[in-house]
Amino acid sequence: MNLIENVREAVRSIKVNLLRTVLTGAIIAIGISSLVGMLTAIDGIKAQIADSFSGLGANSFDLRNKGFSGGRAIQDGKTEKTYPRLTFREVMDFKEKYTSVGIATVFTRVTGSAEIKRDSKKTNPNVRVLGADENYLNIKALTLDFGRNFTSMEIQNGYNVCIIGKELGTTLFESNEDPLNKKITVLGMPYTIIGILEEQGGMGPDQGADRQILIPIENASRLDKRGSLTYSVTGVASGPERIDYEMGQAIGMMREIRQDRVAQEDSFDLTKSESVA
Structure with missing residues (x-):
């Protein structure tokens, strides 16, 4: 009750x-x-x-000069041993060896202040010119709006072809013009446009993402008359659980290419890109 x-x-x-x-x-x-x-x-x-x-590389690693700029590495406030820069042939040899594990891209920044011309039109001298290979677009998560990517033949032979950012297409061509297969002048040399990147926008230091030009890495190396270009490699792991193992494989490959002795520390820097995430 x-x-x-x-x-x-x-x-x-x-x-x-x-x-x-x-x-x-x-x-x-x-x-x-x-x-x-x-x-x-x-x-x-x-x-x-x-x-x-x-997609932006959190499951990847970057291979660069010791200290990210070559020359003397500084550790604990002390100037360490001087290490030579990574050469073009060394990074290309690494890319070829790494194909047994995964894929990698080799790239370099040629200049950030180029003036691009097309007939009577020209850009401001603030165009970024990058040397890249056929894997660059995929690994760096860049998408083409029109056209195509570099072919292996164009990369190996360093043809005068290029992929341009969206802003450059608007600046150098009229709205009713098709930029594909047209010639522009880059660093005083003629290049044929084979692709146009989708508009990316940008924040902070990357405001020029839409006014960049990609040229074949072999072609870029020929422009390096003084040997001052800095070459970098980004490798992609086959999965998050294998990145540490594949980074170990990459270190062994580059040590062999650089002929680092057994007791010697690495003469290059290899870092995981998870810091982005």
């Missing part, structure tokens, strides 16, 4: 305080729904970020 009386009392309380009861129930329902929605949204965002960073 006590149970029945308790139930009746509860029902009477609900009827007497109907508005408060409705509000309390609504608050509880909204709170639980909001919590579930937030947790679901967070899981979705985390998955999307992981996929995005994977």
